[in-house]
Amino acid sequence: MTISLKEYTKANIRLNEMIDLVNDETPENDPLMVELLQISELIEIYEKEHFPIDYPDLKEIVRLRMFELNLKQKDLSTLLGVSSTRVSEYLSGKRKITFEVARSLHKKLNIDAEIILK
Numbered sequence: 001m002t003i004s005l006k007e008y009t010k011a012n013i014r015l016n017e018m019i020d021l022v023n024d025e026t027p028e029n030d031p032l033m034v035e036l037l038q039i040s041e042l043i044e045i046y047e048k049e050h051f052p053i054d055y056p057d058l059k060e061i062v063r064l065r066m067f068e069l070n071l072k073q074k075d076l077s078t079l080l081g082v083s084s085t086r087v088s089e090y091l092s093g094k095r096k097i098t099f100e101v102a103r104s105l106h107k108k109l110n111i112d113a114e115i116i117l118k
Contacts, residue, residue, distance in 0.1 A: 001045055003042050003045060003046050008046040011039045011042045011043050014039055015040065018032060018036050018039070055114060055118045056115060058111070058115055058118070059091055059093060061111055061115055062076075062109065062111070069109075079108050080104045080105070082101060097116075102116045102117075
């Protein structure tokens, strides 16, 4: 199903009008809730087609986790059980990660497997 920009704009306007009319206690079969869900679905379809959001780059996520955990490259190499040179190669994209490193990133840095496998 494809919707036009005009339909998308109308759906967003209607969604904004409806936000205050429903709440968590509104039954799913209530006509307003049914309309809200339909409008939300139209908006989602349009946005997936026109504004796709891809998974972030693994190198970016690793750097973010390093920042969040206050890890230096040396700390990461110890955590992953590889040399600092190897970590540098992973972060620069000069070398692909191994299965073992991927597993360590998932377990030790809590990085989503889908991001790693991308």
